[in-house]
Amino acid sequence: MNATTDRKKTALLELLRTPGNILTAFILALGLCITVLRFTKGLAGVTNLNDNYPWGIWISFDLLCGVALAAGGYAATTACHLFGLKDFRTSVRPAVTSAFLGYAFVVLALHYDVGQPWRLVYPIFLSQGTSSVLFEVGLCVFIYLSVLALEWSIAVFERLGWKKARARIVRLTIPLTVLGVILSTMHQSSLGALYLIAPSKMHPLWYSPFIPVFFFVSSIFAGMSMVIFEGSLAHRFLRGQMDEEHIRRGDAVVFGFGKAASITMLGYLLIRLYGVALDDNWRFLPTGYGLWFIAELAGFVALPSFLYALGVREKNTRRIRFAALLTIAGIVLNRFNVSLVAFNWQLAPEEKYFPHWMEIAVSAFIVTLIITAYRLICAYMPILRDDPDFETH
Amino acid sequence: MDNVFYSLQDFMLHTKTLTYILMGLGLPAMLGWWLFLTGRDEEIRKY
Numbered sequence: 001m002n003a004t005t006d007r008k009k010t011a012l013l014e015l016l017r018t019p020g021n022i023l024t025a026f027i028l029a030l031g032l033c034i035t036v037l038r039f040t041k042g043l044a045g046v047t048n049l050n051d052n053y054p055w056g057i058w059i060s061f062d063l064l065c066g067v068a069l070a071a072g073g074y075a076a077t078t079a080c081h082l083f084g085l086k087d088f089r090t091s092v093r094p095a096v097t098s099a100f101l102g103y104a105f106v107v108l109a110l111h112y113d114v115g116q117p118w119r120l121v122y123p124i125f126l127s128q129g130t131s132s133v134l135f136e137v138g139l140c141v142f143i144y145l146s147v148l149a150l151e152w153s154i155a156v157f158e159r160l161g162w163k164k165a166r167a168r169i170v171r172l173t174i175p176l177t178v179l180g181v182i183l184s185t186m187h188q189s190s191l192g193a194l195y196l197i198a199p200s201k202m203h204p205l206w207y208s209p210f211i212p213v214f215f216f217v218s219s220i221f222a223g224m225s226m227v228i229f230e231g232s233l234a235h236r237f238l239r240g241q242m243d244e245e246h247i248r249r250g251d252a253v254v255f256g257f258g259k260a261a262s263i264t265m266l267g268y269l270l271i272r273l274y275g276v277a278l279d280d281n282w283r284f285l286p287t288g289y290g291l292w293f294i295a296e297l298a299g300f301v302a303l304p305s306f307l308y309a310l311g312v313r314e315k316n317t318r319r320i321r322f323a324a325l326l327t328i329a330g331i332v333l334n335r336f337n338v339s340l341v342a343f344n345w346q347l348a349p350e351e352k353y354f355p356h357w358m359e360i361a362v363s364a365f366i367v368t369l370i371i372t373a374y375r376l377i378c379a380y381m382p383i384l385r386d387d388p389d390f391e392t393h
Numbered sequence: 394m395d396n397v398f399y400s401l402q403d404f405m406l407h408t409k410t411l412t413y414i415l416m417g418l419g420l421p422a423m424l425g426w427w428l429f430l431t432g433r434d435e436e437i438r439k440y
Contacts (some may be wrong), residue, residue, distance in 0.1 A: 259430055266426050270419040277412040280396065280404065309430045 024368055031365025034358045038112055046358040052344055053353035055113075061363050062109035064191055064335035066102055067141070068215070069328065071223030072230070073099025073148060074177075074184040079256070081177045087252045089392065090245060093155060093383050094234060095227050100148040101370050101377075103141060109366050133193045140187030147180050158387045159380065170393050189216040195338060203342035205284050205293040208275035211338070217271065218331060221264045224257040225304075225327040232321045234384055241378045243385035255312055258320040261327065262308035269301050289345065296337060300330025 038046045049056050076095035079088045111117040124142050129135040150169055157166035169176075192215030199207050208214065234242065235250055276282060284290045304326040311319035340353065378384055386392055398404040 262430055263423070263427055266423060270415070270422070274412050274415060274419075277415055278408050280408050309426070312430055313433045 024372060027361075027364050027368045028372070030361055031368070034361055034365070035112075037358070038362070043113075043115060046356060046362070048353060048356045048359070050353070052347060052351060053340075055339060056353060057340075057355040057359045057363060058109055058113040060336050060339040061332070062113075062366055063106055064339055065332050066106045066109070067188065067191060068219045068222045068331050068335060069226045070099040070102030070106070071184060071188065071219040072226040073102075073151075073223070074180045075220060075223035075257075076227055077151065077177045078181055079260075081173055082181070085256065087249060088256060090249045091227050091231060091253045091257075094230060094378075095223075096148060096151045097155070097377055097383050098226070098230055098370075098374060100145070100152045101373055103145045103148060105366050105370050106141065107145065108369075109362075112362055133190050133196075137187050137190045137194070140183045140190065144180060144183040144187065147176055147183065151176055151180070154393075155377075155381045155383055158382050158390050161389070163390075166390065173393060184219070185216060188219040189213065191215050192338075195343075198343070201344055201346075202338070203284070203289050203345040204279060204281045205276065205289060206338050206342035208279060210271065210275050210278075213271060214268070214275070217264065217268045218334060221261040221268065221327060222331040224261040224264070225324040225331075228254050228257050228261075228321060228324040229328060232317075232324070234378070238375070238378050238384060241384045245386065246384050251317055254317050254320050255315065258308045258323065259312045261324075262305050262312065265301055265305035265308070265327070269297060269305065272297060272301070289342070292337070292341070296330065296333055300326060300333055304330065 034046055043049055047056060047058075072095040076088060076092045079085045080092050107120075110120060114120055123129060123135050123138050150172065154166055154169050157163075157169065189212035192211040192213075195202060195207065195211055196209070231250055231253055235247070239247070276285075285294065304323040307319055307323035307326065311317070311323060344352065396407060398407065
């Protein structure tokens with residue numbers, strides 16, 4: 001008995017000693033140390049934020065990129081439950097799980113960024129600033145996180161064997177999906193609308209009265225690309241957790257979302273061009289910022305859209321997965337361009353913001369937490385497999 | 394394309410004209426893209 005226990009312990013220790021796990025442990029330990037510094041020394045102790053840049057990488061990456069890339073939740077649930085595309089059923093639960101984790105950790109990351117994090121609940125419960133776009137974002141994120149928690153709870157109830165509770169939530173699938181789409185439409189666009197207040201600070205190529213539309217449309221293909229990207233990672237690293245149906249339907253999900261992402265990206269490319277035309281901003285294109293703008297649109301919108309189309313035509317999953325990676329990089333680039341590169345573009349270079357290494361470490365800490373939580377959830381809950389005791393829905 | 398506009402009317406006329414022309418080109422481009430995208434799909438008959 002003792003020998004068996006020892007063998008199990010040794011095997012577990014060996015498993016934990018993989019390079020990936022050691023790196024994870026290092027990032028988590030470093031993140032915890034910086035967390036202590038952040039909440040004892042304040043924002044000045046760990047960030048390079050100043051009056052010109054009250055919002056830094058934590059907003060650009062953790063919030064703007066995090067929310068856009070968590071859009072896979074509403075993209076997958078809409079495709080499956082509202083459009084009736086049941087081929088995508090196997091992508092719903094992983095997408096809802098990552099969306100739930102994404103939003104939950106966005107809220108956690110906000111605690112680092114807000115000067116007085118204990119007041120984060122004030123706008124919802126105590127002092128509603130109903131004329132503020134930020135209030136709308138906060139309210140939508142608060143409600144949508146609750147909706148995602150309910151959608152995700154089906155897997156929890158299956159794990160616990162609570163059949164009645166599961167049946168109640170399953171009956172709410174359509175209303176929850178509709179609510180999710182409405183809330184996502186509202187807050188994905190409102191994140192862009194936050195920048196409508198700063199037309200004089202933003203470079204004209206990135207500022208547009210239509211920036212809320214740009215943010216919303218880009219979130220659609222960002223979500224689809226994340227579903228494809230996460231699916232390919234799951235096929236590679238979590239294959240042991242997947243059942244036969246999830247493995248078999250993987251390609252159908254890749255081709256379906258690849259096709260939808262390609263046409264949506266073309267639409268996005270066109271409305272970005274209309275944005276330039278409506279403000280007569282063509283004169284900025286031959287400048288340095290203009291070339292950067294062209295690089296963003298050509299390299300991270302037009303190219304992946306074309307690669308998606310080629311991949312769908314030739315039934316080439318590798319090409320579609322590469323296009324998904326490129327699209328995700330493009331979304332990150334766009335959100336950084338809007339919130340940092342094009343923001344305060346007229347400031348002298350020495351006055352521009354560059355994040356402190358501890359800000360980058362906190363963002364890495366948050367991402368590592370999400371990945372670790374996702375791996376744990378997939379190991380213990382029916383996310384990448386169906387529970388045979390329950391009917392699929 | 395560095396235009397000089399003497400009134401808001403001039404500016405709106407110029408930018409909207411160009412935008413509508415681009416939209417006119419964009420719609421068939423979307424259609425063409427969709428045909429390219431689905432060109433090799435197998436036809437699914439549901440009748």
